[in-house]
Amino acid sequence: MSAPDPEEQARRFAGESLADADPTGWFERLYSAAAEGGAVVPWDRGHAHPLLLEWGEATRPDGRGKRALVVGCGLGDDTELLAGFGYETVGFDISETAIGTARSRYPDSDVDYLTADLLDPPVDWTQAYDLVVESQTVQALPPDAHPAAIAQVGRFVAPGGRLLVIALGAGEPFEGPPWPLTRDEIDAFAGGELAVVGVEEFAHPENPGLGRWRAEFRREA
Numbered sequence: 001m002s003a004p005d006p007e008e009q010a011r012r013f014a015g016e017s018l019a020d021a022d023p024t025g026w027f028e029r030l031y032s033a034a035a036e037g038g039a040v041v042p043w044d045r046g047h048a049h050p051l052l053l054e055w056g057e058a059t060r061p062d063g064r065g066k067r068a069l070v071v072g073c074g075l076g077d078d079t080e081l082l083a084g085f086g087y088e089t090v091g092f093d094i095s096e097t098a099i100g101t102a103r104s105r106y107p108d109s110d111v112d113y114l115t116a117d118l119l120d121p122p123v124d125w126t127q128a129y130d131l132v133v134e135s136q137t138v139q140a141l142p143p144d145a146h147p148a149a150i151a152q153v154g155r156f157v158a159p160g161g162r163l164l165v166i167a168l169g170a171g172e173p174f175e176g177p178p179w180p181l182t183r184d185e186i187d188a189f190a191g192g193e194l195a196v197v198g199v200e201e202f203a204h205p206e207n208p209g210l211g212r213w214r215a216e217f218r219r220e221a
Contacts, residue, residue: 006042009033014177023142024094024117026177031074031097043074048081049135051166051202051214056081063087066130069156071118072137076102076111083111087131092116118149125156127219132156134189135166139178146185154191160221162197165189169201169211186215194219 010030017026033039047053063086070079073091075098083089092114093099099113116122118137138149157163170180183199190196194217204210 006040009039010042010177011175013039018142023145024119027093027095027140028097031095031101035097035101041075043136045077048078049166051212052078052081052133052135052164055164055214056085061085061087061131063089063131067128067158068131068133069125069129071132071134071153071156072140073102073113074098076106076109076113078133078135079111079113080106080109082131082133083109090114090129092118092121094118118152119145121152121156127155127158127161129156130158130161132161132163133166134163136168136178138185139167139176139181141179142176143179146179146181147188150185150188151191154189154194154217157194157217157219159219161219163189163194163217163219165213165215165217167213168204169213170209171211174210180210181213186213189215190217 013026013029017023030039030041034041066087068082068087068089070082070091073079073093076091079089079091090112094117096115099115102113132153134153138146141149154163168178168180174180186199197216197218199215202212204212
């Protein structure tokens with residue numbers, strides 16, 4: 001018998017949560033099942049997202065004396081990359097199991113791994129971070145939750161800070177999860193408060209029906 005397809009497993013967990021009117025509950029279901037060996041997290045690469053790695057190698061940001069936040073940090077790989085650039089880094093996820101697994105994966109890390117909800121975050125995170133990375137979290141929410149999630153991501157960026165967004169894009173309707181972001185949704189991260197530094201679109205290396213976005217925004221000092 002062949003192993004279950006991770007993407008299909010994720011869609012099953014999402015469907016169960018959406019049926020319960022709980023659009024974020026499927027993350028804990030998936031991570032909990034994965035921790036018990038009953039599922040595979042489809043985005044667990046064992047390293048940071050390739051587009052984030054490429055951005056880091058190209059820009060070599062100096063994070064000393066600065067704060068970074070990773071939205072929906074999952075198992076911590078993106079978060080650890082930013083910490084390696086010297087940032088005082090917070091990674092948060094709505095899944096307690098994901099956060100526990102990240103701490104176990106990186107037991108000597110200086111990263112502050114926290115359980116929190118993107119749609120209801122701590123008030124003191126508003127405009128508190130010099131670098132915010134949102135990599136494929138908004139797209140894991142159903143489309144009707146995208147506007148609120150996108151608006152909240154932008155609020156984390158401090159004056160003079162920047163936001164990096166990595167997401168899937170699709171030219172045709174796509175049955176999620178994930179629910180790829182449109183160009184209008186990418187532009188919406190600016191929210192009238194952030195300036196667009198650049199938006200790049202790449203072909204997906206494995207799925208010709210999908211693309212990938214990498215966009216950077218900045219808040220004026």
